[in-house]
Amino acid sequence: MLIRLAVPGLGDAEVSAASAVLRSGMLVQGAEVARFEALVAARTGRKHAIAVANGTTALELGLAALGVGPGDEVLVPDLTWPSPAHAVVRAGATPVLVDVDLREWNTTPAAFAAARTARTKVAIAIDQFGMPSRVAEVAAALPGVAVLEDAACAIGSVRGDGTPAGSAPSLLATLSFHPRKVVTTGEGGMLVTDDDALADALRIARNHGQRTPGEFASAGPNARLSEVAGAIGRVQMERLDGMLTARRALAQRLRAALPMLTFQASPAHADSNVQTLGALLPEGTTTAQRDAFLVACRAREVEVGKLSYALHRLPPLAQYAPTGEAGYPHSSALVDRGVALPLWHDMDDATADRAADAVRSALSEIV
Ligand SMILES: Cc1ncc(COP(=O)(O)O)c(C=O)c1O
CATH class of the missing domain: 3.40.640.10 (Type I PLP-dependent aspartate aminotransferase-like (Major domain))
Structure with a gap:
């Protein structure tokens, strides 16, 4: 499923x-x-x-x-x-x-x-x-x-x-x-x-x-x-406190299982609710490989999404970015190499482990 x-x-x-x-x-x-x-x-x-x-x-x-x-x-x-x-x-x-x-x-x-x-x-x-x-x-x-x-x-x-x-x-x-x-x-x-x-x-x-x-x-x-x-x-x-505890523990389990990915860093002592568990694929991964990775995850019955948007690339907003790509090296790199991993608060550990296994196996297929 x-x-x-x-x-x-x-x-x-x-x-x-x-x-x-x-x-x-x-x-x-x-x-x-x-x-x-x-x-x-x-x-x-x-x-x-x-x-x-x-x-x-x-x-x-x-x-x-x-x-x-x-x-x-x-x-x-x-x-x-x-x-x-x-x-x-x-x-x-x-x-x-x-x-x-x-x-x-x-x-x-x-x-x-x-x-x-x-x-x-x-x-x-x-x-x-x-x-x-x-x-x-x-x-x-x-x-x-x-x-x-x-x-x-x-x-x-x-x-x-x-x-x-x-x-x-x-x-x-x-x-x-x-x-x-x-x-x-x-x-x-x-x-x-x-x-x-x-x-x-x-x-x-x-x-x-x-x-x-x-x-x-x-x-x-x-x-x-x-x-x-x-x-x-x-x-x-x-129910928020219970949902947060479960969500943070699951996010930690997924991060630990996927050491080859880079996760969003936290300011010292901050504690995110992990609304999205974003991750960057290994350095050097191209956008085409990232897209192939999403397809490979889907083939393993795991839905992984693109991370987000770099607004300067969107047609209604490009006019507000006169420097174009050159002005946004970080957001461009993050959206090109970034993915969003499955996470919800009552996901069970076995599902989290299955998702991590699929991510690892999909990665080995594309790099
Ligand atoms: C950062 C941010 N601002 C605003 C919104 C808009 O919220 P809504 O979908 O409830 O209109 C979203 C996402 O949906 C968001 O991620």
Whole structure:
């Protein structure tokens, strides 16, 4: 049977919570979304959490609340899913794509600082694949620039200084609850902050621009999360610690079984939630060999994916990378040689071992 890349960890408790909402007749703006928000606020050490439809909408609303618009530049790591850069374009501003670190796969404070101009309004620090970015150092390197932490992948991750991903000193952080994430509600997202004014603006923005029911303050979208999703998210948050323990142990088992691969490095003392177990194939592996490796894994009934995207190569974003390939040696190398290995929290050890065996055998076929 095919070993999948990811399997959402939904069980009987989520099914019961969702069906209770369906039977209640209260499908939007009820207690479950509020309970989910309270759990995420507590977990990220924040005063406010505002649930929205998905992680991309969270970024769009976050940038709008920070006042990003035409004429502004926003710094965005080059290695990621395109949402953060697309959100900047959709705000009418200019994304400035910044290369990432070859070891930690996040953008460094120095690289962010070097890309800053007089027009830089926001820097988006991404906790890529759940690995906490160095948010405090990024904030210190960019005085006067708001740091928006894209913690889409990072619920439950802990930074090197012991603070949770998504917490201060980023001004605002966004999360995603897509099925590939550690906590999922199907589609879902959230913004977290300690800033009262930002939180007020975001609550208004997600709800048709209404300050109170019927009192319209702005031409806002409907970006609310449904009660069914809220109930699933509430149960997932209650199970988060168990899911993290299992996930981290399985990731360690896979890393130990695959010493010929290079894994994402962690800042000292940081503890990723391992949302994605990314790995680089041995030095010298070509992109064609990497692709052959993916096919060879599939032939062994193991789903292995490409690692991610180098945004400067994507047609809607290439115009924001005037230096082309030359400006992004690290993200280019990572996407060309990178893969995502199967991992989910209730994968059993035998499945992890079978996946590692298949990876080893596929590798020997291509190199
Ligand atoms: C870093 C990052 N930001 C934003 C998103 C967008 O989240 P969503 O899929 O919930 O819109 C994703 C992934 O899905 C992501 O990986």
